[in-house]
Amino acid sequence: LQNLLRNFLLTGGSGTGALGGRKPIAPLARVDGLCNYQCKLLSPILTAHGMDRATGRARLLSDMGQGSTFDCAVLGDRGFRIEPENLAVEGYGRDRSGSMVYLRETLRLIAVANGDEERLVPIHAEMDGHCLVHAVSRALVGWELFWHALRQNLKAHFRDNLERYKELFREFVDTCEWQDIVSECDPAFVPPEGVPLGLRNIHIFGLANVLRRPILLLDSWEGMQSPGDYSATFLPGLVEERLCRGHDGRLNEPLCVAWSSADRNHYIPLVGVLGRPPPRLPGLVVPKAWGVPQALLRRYVDFDEDGSCTVGGSRPLRGRYVRRLVVAMEEVYAKRHGGLCPSLVADARHYVYRRPDEADVAGATALALRERRLYRCLSCEALLEFDVPAEWLAPGGRLYELARRSHGLLRTDRSYSFPHFGVVCSYVDGEAEGGGGGGGGGGGGGCLEADYGESELPRCAWCGASAVRKVVSGDGAVLYKNGDRTRTASGGGTGSVGRCDCGFKHFWDGGEYDRLPEELPVTLEWGGSTVREIVYWFQHESDASLNSNAYAEATKLVAKHFPGEFGSELLVQKVVNAILRQTAKRTADGQQRQPVSLSDGSGQRSCGALGDDAEQAPPSKIILTGPKGRTLHREELTMSQAEQDVARRISDKAPSAQRKATDRIKQQQQQQNHQQQKGKETKEPLPTEVTTTAVLDEVPHGGASSGKTAVRPEPEKKIRAATADGRQATLTLLPSTTFAELRASVEREFGIPVTEQRIRFGFPPRELSAPAPGDEDRPLPLQHGERISVESLAPAGDSQAPRSGPVGQAERARPAGSADELDNRENIDLEMSSLHLLVTLTGQDMWSYVKKMPYLFQQGGVFYKKVRNDIGLVDGKHVTLPELPGRTLVYNGDADRLELCLEPGGHFPLGPELD
Known part of the structure; x- marks a missing residue:
């Protein structure tokens, strides 16, 4: 049986899968937010507790008159x-x-x-x-x-x-x-x-x-x-x-x-x-x-x-009842374990500890959380532990010697930062421990001590992404940064105006929004000083209270740069006008601009399209309410009581009156647009569509010689592009940019020919395919701030020779989801199952068994094919496999094989003599 399985491993099906398809570790399987290990942790609680149907909370079965143990x-x-x-x-x-x-x-x-x-x-x-x-x-x-x-x-x-x-x-x-x-x-x-x-x-x-x-x-x-x-x-x-x-x-x-x-x-x-x-x-x-x-x-x-x-x-x-039952039992589990959520313990066991004893995993997870060493990768959702090896911090260790060479004599009153590792350390003098003298030097017996509160994990150990954030509480809450994608599903259906294509909300200044904000540049000029600022604008949110308000943003900017200035209300109004001009949207005929209707829910007036009646009577006074109370100006002190009563009534009735005026104006404009559209359909064809560019220009309306309308420049979109070999660049696109123009930009930035490009976008990544014939001018489905990945495919007829271009050595990728790729993956899974069976038969662990078989890590071997299909073969690339925990492999392009990484000792071919 052993020989048969060995022959199968050597002669199994071959082929090349899509490069970079899978991550080095399979994500934790969750269905309806649950996983098996999470349920296993809750089972002992469920033995003695039931759920009160009225409150949805857990109660002891004995208190509910059902005995001390659940009757199966x-x-x-x-x-x-x-x-x-x-x-x-x-x-x-x-x-x-x-x-x-x-x-x-x-x-x-x-x-x-x-x-x-x-x-x-x-x-x-x-x-x-x-x-x-x-x-x-x-x-x-x-x-x-x-x-x-x-x-x-x-x-x-x-x-x-x-x-x-x-x-x-x-x-x-x-x-x-x-x-x-x-x-x-x-x-x-x-x-x-x-x-x-x-x-x-x-x-x-x-x-x-x-x-x-x-x-x-x-x-x-x-x-x-x-x-x-x-x-x-x-x-x-x-x-x-x-x-x-x-x-x-x-x-x-x-x-x-x-x-x-x-x-x-x-x-x-x-x-x-x-x-x-x-x-x-x-x-x-x-x-x-x-x-x-x-x-x-x-x-x-x-x-x-x-x-x-x-x-x-x-x-x-029913699944809904099971979920309610789990939520009730999780509350009891959290009380018993100091606020630790079982789902976080399940993630820790899957990604970090992989120990069979749940009590050990729960204790280790709680300790890492208290020491602020737990992180969450926003790209692959993996849970990570930031643990600096003790030997690196001791005299002679990697970080200790690096700090000593860079700073000389180490001091206890200084912090030492290692940006490459994301670690911030302090020096602890062993001889001065218990004594005074805060500025002591680094003599014998001292060592470095990692400050995990100030340290930041630089990248994910599984997918290599830099979007790694610290876990700050037992329920798995993450300390997000502005722009981060959260784990909350975005509101609205697919294609909704305010919904991000990734399907999740984004964090910004303590809140979660359906999409990333729009950047609006504004200029503040006051008292001879000029300040340029960026306003981050949110619009079309499923929760209307999260939509940005022009007056609130303008007031905040003026108070920030010109606090306490008398008469700054005029500057506030100028900033408001600048914001509204940039957020205006066109009406149905594409010629007039209509400011977006805004409201902060506290009696502010709506900034809709104003008619002639509203424009002919601009306000003579603008009175702002500060954060600490109402501010009185000199002109208010001369107002009589009657004038104050009239001003108060106008202020109270202004929102409702403004809404009525805005609705009336909008209705009139819709009727006019409908009549104009009907007249155009019966008398003359539609005018030729005018394509706007990023440069301000004047285009005659409908081909008429009289009157010119300035075309607004199209807003630019910043797209982050990254290649398989680690190169990155920011591409500036227009809303009208096509697929062919994007590929040309990629070729200019990275030198990858158009015919050898494969572009992926979204989460999870999916291929950006070429438009159908006749739709070549269709705009790209990419949003501002989105990230794309670019793969280089080997030219046709050259699948055996490695590339010599900047992308590095890589094998040709087949189309994702092809029949060959599915067959390859099934063959590899079958080979791996057979290998596990052999290991079980011999009574050894996986590493002790396979290190004696170097052919498994060479071309045709199961580990070679698994790395090639799941990650991709790039010379010098380090990979870890879940089948070989604690071992790091590296691909040697010259020898075309996987080798064991024993840094700083070097890379070694697999053999029985390796430990």
């Missing part, structure tokens, strides 16, 4: 069916431990009995010694929420019915074994050294009685035909038949679990697919009853006339 029998008629779109979700959907190959013939027979349709699917279950209860919990509700309660119920069931079990199995189980059987049910059970961890057939029989429904254990077709107890039907034979029926009076349908491999050391659930008919098992696949007479089989299982039975259950637990 209430789930007896529940059954989970997975959504077809979630079958491909790693860690949630289809099992990837090899069961699809191992159970192939069994699943084929089941599919034939269901009209050649896949209705029963093996899905993922955690491998942590609790896989049986994980599999049963997922088969019941889709999540591992009840594994702890199932174990507690099973232990209590054995304890209460121990004498009945001893009598039933007296010929098969020794009396001295029963204490071990009961002890193995405990959730905290730790087996003695050398004893395998896991539950046995007797425990499956007990679970069938706890749930009051049959449980079918399936195996490969060869295993099911063998005389061993590898497959069986476990009936609730100790429970009366009437108690094994649901609310509709029908017998509870059986659950299905199966072995995932020939080792028979891991259980997985088999569930139905939502939207398809319930799965039916043919009679030849239904195993024999275990531990009880065969005559009871038809007593607890409903068989059709053809001898088949329906499995899985038809009453799923």
Whole structure:
């Protein structure tokens, strides 16, 4: 078997996938905001708590009169069916431990009995010694929420019915074994050294009685035909038949679990697919009853006339209720762990610690959070820990020696910054610890100490992005910077005016906005001084209160640069006019400008299109209200009481009067536009469209010789472009820029020929394809501030020779999503599964096994192909693989192989002698 698998690894399918497709670590699988490990953490709380339907809060079951432990029998008629779109979700959907190959013939027979349709699917279950209860919990509700309660119920069931079990199995189980059987049910059970961890057939029989429904254990077709107890039907034979029926009076349908491999050391659930008919098992696949007479089989299982039975259950637990239940239990978990959210602990285990003990992970996560060492990557959503190695800070270490060479004698009253590493350190003198003298020098025994509060992680360890932000609280809140994309979905539907193309809100000055602001340059001139400022303007927000207000922005700018100046109201009005001119939008005929209607919700007047009546009476006085109260000017002191009353009434009624005037004017203009449009359609064709440019020009209206209209310059868009080899540039585009013009700009900036470019944009990145014939003049779907990535494809006929241009050495990428690429990925996944099986057979860890096989890291090897397909081969590029934790590989372009990076020692070819 070992030789066969080795030959498969060497001769497996070849091909080149899209460069840079996957990240070095798969993101944590979440469905409806939940993941399996998060539910696993909450399961012990759910054992003793329930949810108060009135308040939605968690309460002790004993306070609700339901005993001290959750009764799993209430789930007896529940059954989970997975959504077809979630079958491909790693860690949630289809099992990837090899069961699809191992159970192939069994699943084929089941599919034939269901009209050649896949209705029963093996899905993922955690491998942590609790896989049986994980599999049963997922088969019941889709999540591992009840594994702890199932174990507690099973232990209590054995304890209460121990004498009945001893009598039933007296010929098969020794009396001295029963204490071990009961002890193995405990959730905290730790087996003695050398004893395998896991539950046995007797425990499956007990679970069938706890749930009051049959449980079918399936195996490969060869295993099911063998005389061993590898497959069986476990009936609730100790429970009366009437108690094994649901609310509709029908017998509870059986659950299905199966072995995932020939080792028979891991259980997985088999569930139905939502939207398809319930799965039916043919009679030849239904195993024999275990531990009880065969005559009871038809007593607890409903068989059709053809001898088949329906499995899985038809009453799923609604996703909305599961989510409310999880939220209620998370509140209890946070109270017990100092505000730490289980979703943050799940992220820490997946990306940082990867330890099986959740208590250890929770403690380490809480410590890192207190020391401000946790970060979140905004690009790949990975959680990161900033941990400077202690040996770098000690005398002779990397940072210590760098600081000593740069600054000489180290002092305790100074901070030392290392921008390349993002670390800020202080010097701690070991000899002066406990003594005075704050300015002591760096003698012997001292070392550097990292100040994580002032330090900033420079980049993501997984995707290399620089958009890394600090996590500041136990609920996972991030300390955003202006312009950052948050994790909150943007309001409005697709294509909404105020919605960013990325689909998420953006942070700005403490708030979250649907899109990035528009930059409006304004100039303030006062008292001989000239100040140029930028106003960040928000408009078309789903929450109207977040829209910018011209008067508020102008007042803020004037107060910032000219505080306390008398008569600065005129300057405020000038700034307001400058803002409104830049934010004006055209009417339907494209000739007149209409200022955007603004309101701050506090009685400010609306700045809509003003008619002649409004323009002929400009205000003679402008009175502003400051932040600390009303400001009185000299002209107010001479006003009589009557004048003050009239001014107050005008001010109070101004907003409503202004709105009415604005609505009336808009209605009149719409009627005029409609009449003009109707006249143009009947008398003459539409005038030729005028293309505006970035330069102010005068264009005759409609070809007429009299009167000229100045064309407003198109606002520019700044686009950030980056290549695969790390080069970056900022491209300035116009709204009318086409796809061909963008490619020409890329060629000018990076020297990549147009025919060899592949451009990706958006999140997640997708290819920017060429427009269809006839649509070449269509503007680009790119927004201001967006980021694009540029890949260089090898020229046709030159796929074997490496490129010598600035992009570096890279293999030719195939079109994303092509059939070849999908086949390649499936082949690589199959090879990797086979390699995991070999490692399991030999009893070694992955690194100890593969370091003896350097051909796996050379051309044709599975690790070579995985890096080539998922990341791309660039000479000198460092990569990390989840299969080899703690090891960094580097691609050697000259030797065309992956080597082990042992910096600062160097790069070394793989071999048995490496540690």
